[in-house]
Amino acid sequence: MDAALVAEVRGHLLENPGPVTTSAVAAALQRSGRVLGSAALLELVKRISAQLAGAGPLQPLLDAPGATDLFVNGPREIWTDRGRGIEPVDISLGTEADVRALAVRLAALGGRRLDDSQPLVDVRLPDGVRLNAVLPPLSGEHTVMSFRVPRTRGFRMEELVTGGFITPAVADLLLRVLRARANFLISGGTGSGKTVLLGALLAEVDDAQRLLIVEDSRELRVDHPHVVQLAARQTNIEGAGEVSMADLVRNALRMRPDRLVVGECRGAEVRDMLTALNTGHEGGCATVHANTAESVPARLEALGALAGMSPAAVHSQLATAIDVVIHVRRHSGTREVCQVCLPAVSASGPSVAQVWSAEAGFSAENRARLDALLSTRAGTP
Template sequence: MTAAEGVGVPLAEVRAVLGRAGAAAGPVEVAAALRGLGALVSEGTVRETVAALRRESAGAGPLEPYLALRGVTDVLVNGHRQVFLDRGAGLEPVEGVFADEEEVRRLAVRLAAAVGRRLDEGAPFVDARLPSGTRVHAVLGVLTDVGTCLSLRVPARRPMTLAEWVAGGSMHPRAAELLTRVVRSRAAFMVSGGTGSGKTTLLASLLGMVEAEHRIVIVEDSRELAPAHPHVVRLEARAANAEGAGAVPMAVLVRQALRMRPDRLVVGEVRGAELTDLLTALNTGHQGGCGTLHANSAADVPARLEALAALGGLPRAALHAQAAAALDVLVHIGRLSDGTRWVAELHLLERDEASGLCRAVPAVRFTGPGDPVLGPAAARLDGLLR
């Protein structure tokens, strides 16, 4: 509750008075508006009301303080009654952020407008990246049962090192050693995991270990990867404009990236037809390529690749042949029962000679702080990274 509301004047009424007068939300104008509404005006009331109005009209409004909290990766809004934060240990509820549905909708529309996107009944959802780098997805209440929903993904303020992953309890020391070898051997790898599991954060950590003289070209649907590396070029896909023109899909960007002399080609998140271009690149001399992929486990990656390859018109047999030859290591990250992110396993792809299909074979699993569990592909992984 703001100071204005504390003396019986809703912030919406102050805003309406200023709007009708075409006045800015400065101290003099706000004091006059409060007097006109019959409120008792004090220096503290005016100062706090001005701050509340400016907070509402800049950045992410009332969500801005939560986005700035240390360790926050996601802020989720389910209508005006429910707001949740994720600081790496599961979702935490936050109370009293929004007064009503109109306030949430107004924020969602303003965030969409800030990046030149439309959000109304005719276009009731939007996915965009704010100038701050925060990724925002909004769905208006016409499509939900709780009101306007917002999902904000906060970019990492700085890339984590593998040592920090280990110190934070999200990675076994042996996993850090193996992943370091994966990067330095220029093996092609894919990081899999569920939504919010930390795939992008882990990939940024690994790219930070790439040799300084190597050129990294990153292709993303929405820019999130910012590795600590001196030579990075980032390409971002573009949605169609209001007239339905101007779209630049991921698959096109992957092909353009190949003409930019990448030492490491990176697809931030493989989610469609761009998979076929990535596999082609990895099979034609582009070593050390990598990306992330949504999957429930490393064992599920081949099936997930099949589904994505179908979007690019790549037959099943061709996909398995290409994947087996292109991808060296699968790294899976998930969450423990307490919500903590955890690098869980490394697999290798193995192709069955009879069927021609490939499957993910466990090389090493990390079930906790104890000794890792070696799988059938452990020796092959060691030879690959040697």
């Protein structure tokens, strides 16, 4: 079908908002002076409806069972991840102009502007999907989009054990960490399963406890009866209205949380998170990007610098704020828990002591140290 005709009819419908019906498309066609048969008219209605509703032709890919991510690198370069790793999709979005128009419309759905003056956008769409889009020339010749698809429900620990994400012995250990109200940090790379594990652990928290969750964009799905979720807000088109993660962490402390949860520490909010976990808020937790558990202290140092904290201040806060570090990774197309560690601070600086790793198993010495810590936390002899 003539792309110019599709664009002309779509433009008319955008100027006259309303349902994309056969009669509306027929009226737009009449205005253009074109005549189509009934079959072609229905096809035009279908194509324009897809372009004006949801994510257009990408919507079925976002709705597919198991979909976690979707990537658009160009009109014919579409990739998806349905939990088995990234794989190509045989679909065409038309021209570069069509891809750009789709990205601009989706950004507007989330209340953000995307154009030459604002060529980058990261926004949560009305259905919860998170979109990141970049326009040329920053992205080369084509508009690039990345979608993160939220789960409709969170995992439970038994599901993660059955799926091979975590071993039964380590799952039992982490449940002890949870019951003892120890503070823990989950580290890992993008898409490694940090949020999946955090949501599964929080689902095991006693129903009588109140969970306060702070996130940059709502991603956590927690099967728990008392959850309050706060999400940061970016500036609007006028450059006003921002509510930062640090603002939300400070406010969450005034909402009497039994457990404070920071969905991901990626900036100055690390100062407020560490301070909160050092002032009697037991059972707190957060996630952070890091290559290994050993690199977590350096990562926290870097984030602390964004909040004006010296390395020494970060070290002293870390020494008493975080009890356990859990590292997850994506390995050979699958995601797994691969390290459980104890943070340690010495004269030479902060480090971690490995309690368990996927390669070496349990360390008897460090396992005994963790057992003693959990017994103390739980108030047992």
